[in-house]
Amino acid sequence: MRPHPHWIDYSVIGIYFTFVLGIGFVLKKYMKTSSDFFLSGRSIPAWITGLAFLSANLGAQEVIGMGASGAKYGIMTSHFYWVGAIPAMVFVGLFMMPFYYGSRARSVPEYLKLRFDEKTRGLNAISFAVMTVFSSGVSMYAMGKLLQLLLGWNFNAAILVSALIVLAYTFLGGLTSAIYNEVLQFFLIVIGFIPLVFLGLKDVGGWGGLKTRLANDAMVHSWKYLGSPSANPMGVEWFSMLMGLGFVLSFGYWCTDFLVVQRAMAADSMTSARRTPLIAAFPKMLFPFLVILPGMIAGVVAAKSMSSDVSTDVPAKTGSAVVSQRAASGGISLEGGKGIIPAKLDESGKPLIKGGKVVLDYDLATPMMLVRYFPSGLLGLGLCALMASFMSGMAGNTTAFNTVWTYDIYQSYINKTASDQHYLWMGRAATVFGLAIAVAAAYVARQFNNIMDVLQLVFAFVNAPLFATFLLGMFWKRATGNGAFCGLLGGTAAAAVHHGLTLPAGSAPGVKGGFLGLVVHRYPSEMAQNFWTAIFAWTTCFTVTIIVSLLTKPRPDGELKGLVYALTDRPKDVGLSWYQKPVVLAVVVLTALVILNWIFW
Amino acid sequence: MGFDIRLPIGMMFSVFGVLVGGYGAATRGSEMYTRHSLGINVNLWWGIVMLMFGAGMLLLARRGALAARAADKTLKDHVVK
Numbered sequence: 205m206r207p208h209p210h211w212i213d214y215s216v217i218g219i220y221f222t223f224v225l226g227i228g229f230v231l232k233k234y235m236k237t238s239s240d241f242f243l244s245g246r247s248i249p250a251w252i253t254g255l256a257f258l259s260a261n262l263g264a265q266e267v268i269g270m271g272a273s274g275a276k277y278g279i280m281t282s283h284f285y286w287v288g289a290i291p292a293m294v295f296v297g298l299f300m301m302p303f304y305y306g307s308r309a310r311s312v313p314e315y316l317k318l319r320f321d322e323k324t325r326g327l328n329a330i331s332f333a334v335m336t337v338f339s340s341g342v343s344m345y346a347m348g349k350l351l352q353l354l355l356g357w358n359f360n361a362a363i364l365v366s367a368l369i370v371l372a373y374t375f376l377g378g379l380t381s382a383i384y385n386e387v388l389q390f391f392l393i394v395i396g397f398i399p400l401v402f403l404g405l406k407d408v409g410g411w412g413g414l415k416t417r418l419a420n421d422a423m424v425h426s427w428k429y430l431g432s433p434s435a436n437p438m439g440v441e442w443f444s445m446l447m448g449l450g451f452v453l454s455f456g457y458w459c460t461d462f463l464v465v466q467r468a469m470a471a472d473s474m475t476s477a478r479r480t481p482l483i484a485a486f487p488k489m490l491f492p493f494l495v496i497l498p499g500m501i502a503g504v505v506a507a508k509s510m511s512s513d514v515s516t517d518v519p520a521k522t523g524s525a526v527v528s529q530r531a532a533s534g535g536i537s538l539e540g541g542k543g544i545i546p547a548k549l550d551e552s553g554k555p556l557i558k559g560g561k562v563v564l565d566y567d568l569a570t571p572m573m574l575v576r577y578f579p580s581g582l583l584g585l586g587l588c589a590l591m592a593s594f595m596s597g598m599a600g601n602t603t604a605f606n607t608v609w610t611y612d613i614y615q616s617y618i619n620k621t622a623s624d625q626h627y628l629w630m631g632r633a634a635t636v637f638g639l640a641i642a643v644a645a646a647y648v649a650r651q652f653n654n655i656m657d658v659l660q661l662v663f664a665f666v667n668a669p670l671f672a673t674f675l676l677g678m679f680w681k682r683a684t685g686n687g688a689f690c691g692l693l694g695g696t697a698a699a700a701v702h703h704g705l706t707l708p709a710g711s712a713p714g715v716k717g718g719f720l721g722l723v724v725h726r727y728p729s730e731m732a733q734n735f736w737t738a739i740f741a742w743t744t745c746f747t748v749t750i751i752v753s754l755l756t757k758p759r760p761d762g763e764l765k766g767l768v769y770a771l772t773d774r775p776k777d778v779g780l781s782w783y784q785k786p787v788v789l790a791v792v793v794l795t796a797l798v799i800l801n802w803i804f805w
Numbered sequence: 806m807g808f809d810i811r812l813p814i815g816m817m818f819s820v821f822g823v824l825v826g827g828y829g830a831a832t833r834g835s836e837m838y839t840r841h842s843l844g845i846n847v848n849l850w851w852g853i854v855m856l857m858f859g860a861g862m863l864l865l866a867r868r869g870a871l872a873a874r875a876a877d878k879t880l881k882d883h884v885v886k
Contacts, residue, residue: 384810577841581848
C-alpha cells in the first residue's frame with residue numbers, strides 16, 4: 205500500500221523547493237555583517253518572529269510525534285501544548301525577554317556569561333552546540349526512514365537533498381533566511397493539515413463520532429483521569445504533569461533554549477521581542493487540533509475503504525478494529541495493525557509481538573492519514589507540509605548552532621580578535637560543518653540506534669536543571685557564577701542518579717533506567733519517570749545554586765544592571781494600542797487556555 | 806530587513822492554488838476522490854482557498870509597499886524643507 209505521487213505532486217514539491225531556495229538567494233545581498241547573519245540585524249517585526257518562534261520548534265518530531273502520541277494517548281497529548289508550552293511562552297515573553305533582549309546579549313550562553321561567568325557560559329554553549337547538531341541528525345534520520353518507508357524514496361537521497369537545501373538557504377541568508385522560511389513553512393503546515401483534519405473528522409462523524417469509535421473515555425478527556433497514573437493511558441498523575449512537564453521541562457525548553465529564543469532576539473524592538481512568544485502562543489494553542497487529531501483518527505478509521513489501492517484477500521475481522529490486509533503492491537502492510545496504523549515489523553517482516561500484543565508503529569499514524577485522505581494534488585501539498593516541518597526544525601538547529609559556535613565558542617576561546625568579516629565567514633563555515641556532522645549523526649543513528657538513545661538521555665540530563673539557573677540568575681541578584689555552575693553540574697548529576705535508580709514498569713535495566721545496579725522505585729510509565737527525573741534535577745540545581753551562592757562572593761550591583769530583575773527598569777510600552785501590549789496579549793492567551801482546558805476537561 | 810515575506814508567501818500559494826485547483830477542475834468525477842476524499846473534489850476546493858489566501862497575502866504586501874513608499878516620501882519632503 206504505497207502511494208504513487210503523480211507529476212502534479214512532484215510539481216507542488218518542486219515549486220516549494222524553488223521558493224525556499226529563492227528566499228535564500230534574494231537575501232544573500234543583505235548579509236553584510238555578522239550581525240545581519242546571526243541576528244538579522246535585530247530588524248524583524250513581531251508577527252514574523254512570532255511565527256518563526258513557533259515554526260522553529262515545529263519540527264518533524266512534533267508533527268509525527270504528536271500524531272503518534274494522539275493515537276496512543278488521545279486528547280491528553282494536548283497537555284504538551286496547554287500545560288507544556290503556553291504558560292512558559294507567556295512567562296518568557298513577559299518576564300525574561302527584557303533581560304535577553306535588553307542585555308544586548310547575542311545568544312543565550314552569552315547572557316550567562318554577562319550574568320554569571322565564563323565557565324557557566326562555556327558549559328552551556330558546548331553542551332548546546334553538541335546537542336543541536338545531534339538532534340538535527342536524529343530528525344534527519346527519522347525523515348529519511350519515513351520517506352523511504354512511505355514513498356519508497358532512497359534514504360541517502362532524501363537525507364542529502366534536504367540537507368543541501370537547508371544548507372543553501374541558511375548559508376546564503378543566515379538567520380533572516382531561516383526565519384522567513386519558517387514563516388512560509390508555518391503557513392504550509394497549517395494549510396496542508398487543515399483539509400486532513402476536515403476529511404478525517406468528516407469520515408468518522410465529527411468529534412462525537414470519534415468519541416464513540418474510540419470507545420475509551422480516557423482518550424477524550426485531558427484532565428478527568430489524571431487523579432492516578434493507573435487511570436489514564438499515559439501513566440502519569442496531575443502533580444508530575446504540572447511540575448515535571450508544566451514547570452521544569454516546559455520552562456526549561458521555552459525559556460532557555462536558544463533555538464527559540466534566537467527568533468525573539470532578532471525582533472526589531474524590545475516590545476516586539478516580548479510580543480514574539482505571545483503571538484506564537486495563539487496558533488500554538490490550536491495546534492493540538494491540527495497535529496493530534498489526525499493521530500487519534502488514524503487509530504479508528506476503517507482501513508478497508510482504502511483497499512482498492514491494493515488487493516484484499518482477507519476480509520476485515522468483524523467486531524474489532526484489527527484489520528487483516530495483505531498488501532500485494534509492497535510498501536506498508538496493515539496486517540495486524542489498528543485502524544490505518546500499521547504494526548511494527550521484526551527483521552523477518554512479521555508484525556512484532558510484545559506481551560501478547562502487536563506493537564504498533566505509531567509514528568506512521570499521521571503519514572498514513574495523508575496517504576489515506578489526500579488524492580494526487582493535495583498529496584503533494586501534504587508531503588510538502590511534512591518535509592517543511594523537517595526542514596524548519598533542521599534550519600532552526602543550524603542557525604542556532606552556527607551562532608553559538610561562532611560567538612560563544614570560536615570568538616570566546618579560539619580567535620578573540622578577528623574582524624567582523626572573519627566571523628561572518630566563520631558563521632557560514634559553521635553552517636556547512638554543522639550540517640555535515642548532522643548528516644554523519646543521521647547515519648550513526650541508522651547504524652546504532654542505541655547510541656542515539658544514550659545520547660538523547662544525556663542531553664535530557666543536561667537540560668533538566670537549566671531553568672533553575674536562569675530563574676535564579678534573572679530574579680535573585682545574590683546568585684553567583686560559582687553557584688550557577690555548581691548548580692548545573694549538581695542538577696545534571698541528580699538527573700543521572702535518579703534515572704539510574706528507577707525504572708518504568710515493564711522495562712529491563714539499561715538505557716531506560718536502573719543502570720546503577722539498584723532499582724529503588726518503579727514508575728508506572730516512562731513518561732512519569734522522565735517527569736520525575738526533571739523534578740529532581742531542577743530541585744537539586746535550585747538548592748545547590750542557592751547554597752553555593754550564599755557561600756561565595758556576590759558581584760557588585762553596578763555590574764548586574766540590565767541583567768537582574770531588581771536592578772533593571774521595567775520595560776515601558778509607549779506608542780502601542782492597548783490590544784498590542786504584551787500584558788494584554790498574555791491575559792487573552794491565558795483566558796483562552798483556561799477555556800480550552802475546560803472544554804476538553 | 807530585506808524584502809516583504811508576504812510577497813513570496815502570496816506568490817507560492819497563488820501558484821499552488823492555480824495548479825492544484827486547475828488539476829481538480831480537470832479531474833472532476835475522478836474515482837480517486839471517492840477512494841480518498843469521501844467523494845469531495847478537495848483539489849478544486851482547497852485550490853480555490855489557497856488562491857484566495859495567496860492573493861490576500863499579495864494584496865497585503867502591496868498595501869505595505871505603498872504605505873512604506875508614502876512614509877518615505879513624507880520623510881524626504883520633510884528633509885528637503
